Amino acid sequence: MTQRHYLTSDDLSMSGQVLSCTRTDDGQYEVVLAATLFHPQGGGQPSDPGTIGDANVLRVSQVDDQVVHMCDREVPVGDARIEVSSAARSLHARLHSAGHLIGFCGEQFGWRAVKGHHWPGEARVVFEPDGDPREMTGDIIEQQVNGHVDAGLSRAVLLDGDKRTVGFGSLPAYSCGGTHVASTADIGKIKISKVKEKKGQVWVYYDLEQ
Numbered sequence: 568m569t570q571r572h573y574l575t576s577d578d579l580s581m582s583g584q585v586l587s588c589t590r591t592d593d594g595q596y597e598v599v600l601a602a603t604l605f606h607p608q609g610g611g612q613p614s615d616p617g618t619i620g621d622a623n624v625l626r627v628s629q630v631d632d633q634v635v636h637m638c639d640r641e642v643p644v645g646d647a648r649i650e651v652s653s654a655a656r657s658l659h660a661r662l663h664s665a666g667h668l669i670g671f672c673g674e675q676f677g678w679r680a681v682k683g684h685h686w687p688g689e690a691r692v693v694f695e696p697d698g699d700p701r702e703m704t705g706d707i708i709e710q711q712v713n714g715h716v717d718a719g720l721s722r723a724v725l726l727d728g729d730k731r732t733v734g735f736g737s738l739p740a741y742s743c744g745g746t747h748v749a750s751t752a753d754i755g756k757i758k759i760s761k762v763k764e765k766k767g768q769v770w771v772y773y774d775l776e777q
Protein backbone atom coordinates (compact mmCIF):
# COMPACT_ATOMS: atom_id res chain seq x y z
CA MET A 568 0.00 0.00 0.00
CA THR A 569 1.49 3.37 -1.04
CA GLN A 570 1.68 5.94 1.75
CA ARG A 571 -0.04 9.06 0.43
CA HIS A 572 1.76 12.03 1.98
CA TYR A 573 -0.15 14.59 -0.10
CA LEU A 574 -3.19 13.89 2.09
CA THR A 575 -1.50 15.55 5.08
CA SER A 576 1.43 17.52 3.66
CA ASP A 577 2.07 20.32 1.15
CA ASP A 578 5.68 19.20 0.63
CA LEU A 579 6.65 19.07 -3.05
CA SER A 580 9.96 17.22 -2.79
CA MET A 581 11.41 14.40 -0.74
CA SER A 582 13.76 11.45 -0.94
CA GLY A 583 11.69 8.44 -1.80
CA GLN A 584 11.97 4.74 -2.29
CA VAL A 585 11.20 3.12 -5.66
CA LEU A 586 9.72 -0.33 -5.01
CA SER A 587 9.18 -1.38 -8.62
CA CYS A 588 9.48 -0.11 -12.19
CA THR A 589 7.68 -2.07 -14.91
CA ARG A 590 7.84 -1.43 -18.65
CA THR A 591 4.43 -1.27 -20.32
CA ASP A 592 3.49 -2.34 -23.85
CA ASP A 593 3.49 1.28 -25.04
CA GLY A 594 7.06 1.88 -23.89
CA GLN A 595 6.31 3.75 -20.68
CA TYR A 596 7.20 2.72 -17.13
CA GLU A 597 4.89 2.10 -14.18
CA VAL A 598 6.68 3.18 -11.03
CA VAL A 599 5.49 2.28 -7.52
CA LEU A 600 6.94 4.12 -4.53
CA ALA A 601 6.83 3.27 -0.83
CA ALA A 602 5.40 6.74 -0.23
CA THR A 603 4.33 9.45 -2.67
CA LEU A 604 3.74 13.20 -2.81
CA PHE A 605 1.91 12.88 -6.17
CA HIS A 606 -1.84 13.33 -6.19
CA PRO A 607 -3.32 10.67 -8.51
CA GLN A 608 -6.07 11.61 -10.96
CA GLY A 609 -9.47 11.31 -9.32
CA GLY A 610 -12.07 13.13 -7.25
CA GLY A 611 -12.38 15.75 -9.98
CA GLN A 612 -8.69 16.66 -9.86
CA PRO A 613 -5.98 15.89 -12.45
CA SER A 614 -2.80 14.10 -11.40
CA ASP A 615 0.35 16.01 -10.45
CA PRO A 616 3.18 16.14 -12.99
CA GLY A 617 6.79 16.14 -11.79
CA THR A 618 9.84 13.90 -11.68
CA ILE A 619 11.04 10.70 -10.01
CA GLY A 620 14.82 10.63 -10.33
CA ASP A 621 15.53 11.47 -14.00
CA ALA A 622 12.11 10.37 -15.23
CA ASN A 623 9.18 12.65 -15.97
CA VAL A 624 5.90 11.66 -14.35
CA LEU A 625 3.26 11.76 -17.10
CA ARG A 626 0.17 10.43 -15.27
CA VAL A 627 -0.58 9.16 -11.80
CA SER A 628 -3.42 6.82 -10.94
CA GLN A 629 -4.72 5.01 -7.93
CA VAL A 630 -4.90 1.25 -8.59
CA ASP A 631 -6.40 -0.57 -5.60
CA ASP A 632 -4.22 0.50 -2.66
CA GLN A 633 -1.25 1.50 -4.81
CA VAL A 634 -0.43 4.80 -6.45
CA VAL A 635 1.02 4.09 -9.92
CA HIS A 636 3.24 6.74 -11.55
CA MET A 637 3.46 6.45 -15.34
CA CYS A 638 6.95 7.64 -16.31
CA ASP A 639 8.73 8.31 -19.61
CA ARG A 640 11.89 6.36 -18.70
CA GLU A 641 13.12 3.63 -16.43
CA VAL A 642 13.86 4.40 -12.78
CA PRO A 643 16.19 2.13 -10.78
CA VAL A 644 14.68 0.42 -7.74
CA GLY A 645 15.92 2.03 -4.51
CA ASP A 646 16.41 5.64 -3.42
CA ALA A 647 15.15 8.40 -5.70
CA ARG A 648 14.47 12.12 -5.49
CA ILE A 649 10.77 12.91 -5.87
CA GLU A 650 9.66 16.34 -7.10
CA VAL A 651 6.13 17.53 -7.80
CA SER A 652 5.71 20.49 -10.19
CA SER A 653 4.86 23.43 -7.96
CA ALA A 654 3.10 25.41 -10.70
CA ALA A 655 0.75 22.55 -11.55
CA ARG A 656 0.08 21.64 -7.91
CA SER A 657 -0.68 25.25 -7.04
CA LEU A 658 -3.11 25.64 -9.97
CA HIS A 659 -4.87 22.32 -9.20
CA ALA A 660 -5.20 23.18 -5.50
CA ARG A 661 -6.54 26.69 -6.24
CA LEU A 662 -9.11 25.31 -8.70
CA HIS A 663 -10.20 22.53 -6.32
CA SER A 664 -10.55 24.89 -3.36
CA ALA A 665 -12.53 27.31 -5.54
CA GLY A 666 -14.84 24.39 -6.43
CA HIS A 667 -15.53 23.75 -2.75
CA LEU A 668 -16.45 27.43 -2.20
CA ILE A 669 -18.83 27.28 -5.19
CA GLY A 670 -20.35 24.07 -3.77
CA PHE A 671 -20.98 25.77 -0.46
CA CYS A 672 -22.49 28.78 -2.22
CA GLY A 673 -24.94 26.51 -4.08
CA GLU A 674 -26.09 25.00 -0.77
CA GLN A 675 -27.10 28.48 0.40
CA PHE A 676 -29.46 28.64 -2.58
CA GLY A 677 -31.07 25.23 -2.11
CA TRP A 678 -28.78 23.26 -4.43
CA ARG A 679 -26.57 20.27 -3.73
CA ALA A 680 -23.24 19.77 -5.53
CA VAL A 681 -23.30 16.33 -7.19
CA LYS A 682 -20.14 16.61 -9.30
CA GLY A 683 -16.98 18.68 -9.31
CA HIS A 684 -14.53 18.79 -12.21
CA HIS A 685 -11.66 21.05 -11.16
CA TRP A 686 -9.53 20.82 -14.30
CA PRO A 687 -7.75 23.84 -15.80
CA GLY A 688 -9.77 25.39 -18.63
CA GLU A 689 -12.88 23.26 -18.01
CA ALA A 690 -13.63 23.64 -14.30
CA ARG A 691 -17.26 23.24 -13.25
CA VAL A 692 -19.53 22.24 -10.40
CA VAL A 693 -22.83 20.49 -11.17
CA PHE A 694 -25.81 21.01 -8.85
CA GLU A 695 -29.14 19.29 -8.33
CA PRO A 696 -32.11 20.73 -6.45
CA ASP A 697 -32.03 20.07 -2.74
CA GLY A 698 -35.15 21.32 -0.98
CA ASP A 699 -36.35 24.61 -2.36
CA PRO A 700 -33.84 25.79 -4.97
CA ARG A 701 -33.58 29.47 -5.88
CA GLU A 702 -32.05 31.01 -8.96
CA MET A 703 -28.27 31.44 -8.90
CA THR A 704 -26.65 33.93 -11.25
CA GLY A 705 -22.96 34.16 -12.03
CA ASP A 706 -22.81 37.58 -10.34
CA ILE A 707 -24.31 36.31 -7.09
CA ILE A 708 -21.97 33.29 -6.96
CA GLU A 709 -18.91 35.44 -7.76
CA GLN A 710 -19.82 37.89 -5.01
CA GLN A 711 -20.20 35.11 -2.41
CA VAL A 712 -17.13 33.04 -3.26
CA ASN A 713 -14.84 36.07 -3.64
CA GLY A 714 -16.06 37.25 -0.23
CA HIS A 715 -14.65 33.99 1.18
CA VAL A 716 -11.43 34.52 -0.79
CA ASP A 717 -11.06 38.04 0.64
CA ALA A 718 -11.68 36.71 4.15
CA GLY A 719 -8.54 34.51 3.94
CA LEU A 720 -10.12 31.46 5.64
CA SER A 721 -7.65 28.85 6.86
CA ARG A 722 -7.78 25.29 5.60
CA ALA A 723 -8.70 22.56 8.10
CA VAL A 724 -7.91 18.97 7.08
CA LEU A 725 -9.15 16.16 9.32
CA LEU A 726 -7.97 12.63 8.74
CA ASP A 727 -9.68 9.83 10.62
CA GLY A 728 -8.70 6.41 9.28
CA ASP A 729 -9.86 6.37 5.65
CA LYS A 730 -12.14 9.34 6.15
CA ARG A 731 -10.73 12.75 5.27
CA THR A 732 -12.55 16.06 5.31
CA VAL A 733 -11.43 19.47 4.10
CA GLY A 734 -12.98 22.73 5.29
CA PHE A 735 -12.13 26.44 5.36
CA GLY A 736 -12.65 28.61 8.42
CA SER A 737 -16.09 27.93 9.84
CA LEU A 738 -17.56 26.79 6.52
CA PRO A 739 -18.79 23.18 6.48
CA ALA A 740 -16.10 20.60 5.67
CA TYR A 741 -16.51 18.22 2.74
CA SER A 742 -15.32 14.66 2.33
CA CYS A 743 -12.39 15.00 -0.07
CA GLY A 744 -9.11 13.36 -1.11
CA GLY A 745 -7.79 16.34 -3.09
CA THR A 746 -5.12 18.96 -2.51
CA HIS A 747 -6.11 22.43 -1.33
CA VAL A 748 -4.70 25.89 -0.67
CA ALA A 749 -3.68 26.69 2.92
CA SER A 750 -5.84 29.83 2.90
CA THR A 751 -8.73 30.83 0.63
CA ALA A 752 -6.74 34.04 -0.07
CA ASP A 753 -4.31 31.88 -2.07
CA ILE A 754 -7.07 31.05 -4.60
CA GLY A 755 -7.14 34.60 -5.95
CA LYS A 756 -10.19 36.02 -7.70
CA ILE A 757 -12.69 33.44 -8.97
CA LYS A 758 -14.56 34.14 -12.22
CA ILE A 759 -17.87 32.45 -12.97
CA SER A 760 -17.76 32.06 -16.74
CA LYS A 761 -21.15 30.45 -17.32
CA VAL A 762 -24.23 29.20 -15.43
CA LYS A 763 -26.29 26.77 -17.46
CA GLU A 764 -29.46 24.79 -16.71
CA LYS A 765 -29.49 21.29 -18.12
CA LYS A 766 -32.19 18.68 -17.42
CA GLY A 767 -32.98 20.04 -13.97
CA GLN A 768 -29.32 20.44 -13.07
CA VAL A 769 -27.36 23.67 -12.87
CA TRP A 770 -23.82 23.64 -14.29
CA VAL A 771 -21.57 26.38 -12.94
CA TYR A 772 -18.39 26.89 -14.99
CA TYR A 773 -15.56 28.80 -13.40
CA ASP A 774 -11.99 29.94 -13.82
CA LEU A 775 -9.34 31.86 -11.92
CA GLU A 776 -8.26 35.40 -12.71
CA GLN A 777 -4.65 34.39 -13.47
Ligand SMILES: [Zn+2]
Binds near residue numbers: 610663741742743
Ligand atom coordinates in the same frame (compact mmCIF):
# COMPACT_ATOMS: atom_id res chain seq x y z
ZN1 LIG B 1 -12.89 18.16 -3.02
